[in-house]
Amino acid sequence: MSGYIIAHVQVTNPTQYEAYKKWSSAAMKTAGAEVCVRGGQVKVLEGDWAPERLVILKFPSFEAAQAFYELPEYRQAREARAGAAIMRMVAVEGL
Numbered sequence: 001m002s003g004y005i006i007a008h009v010q011v012t013n014p015t016q017y018e019a020y021k022k023w024s025s026a027a028m029k030t031a032g033a034e035v036c037v038r039g040g041q042v043k044v045l046e047g048d049w050a051p052e053r054l055v056i057l058k059f060p061s062f063e064a065a066q067a068f069y070e071l072p073e074y075r076q077a078r079e080a081r082a083g084a085a086i087m088r089m090v091a092v093e094g095l
Contacts (some may be wrong), residue, residue: 003034003065007055007089016084031068034058062093065073 011017028035035038037056044050059065069091081087 001062002094003059004092004094005057005064005065005068005089006018006092007087008022008051009053009055012084012086013084017081020081020084021078022075022079025074027068027071027073028074030071031059031064033068057087065091
């Protein structure tokens with residue numbers, strides 16, 4: 001079964017966030033992640049959830065999605081993101 005990472009990001013410092021994007025892109029490449037959604041237009045269809053930025057990544061397995069978070073490249077990305085964004089992230093087992 002595939003694994004996914006779903007992230008809701010609230011960017012608070014766009015300039016600093018560019019460094020995070022650089023390192024997170026390197027981590028995605030290392031992990032072989034398929035980028036399904038990265039930013040783009042969001043339209044609320046129901047409820048009161050109005051995320052500013054969504055990211056959905058697909059991995060070969062749930063375990064691979066979880067392992068992504070601990071990659072050295074993603075650790076560097078998290079350090080670069082500190083103070084630049086509020087991140088809400090989950091790993092999800094999928095089809």
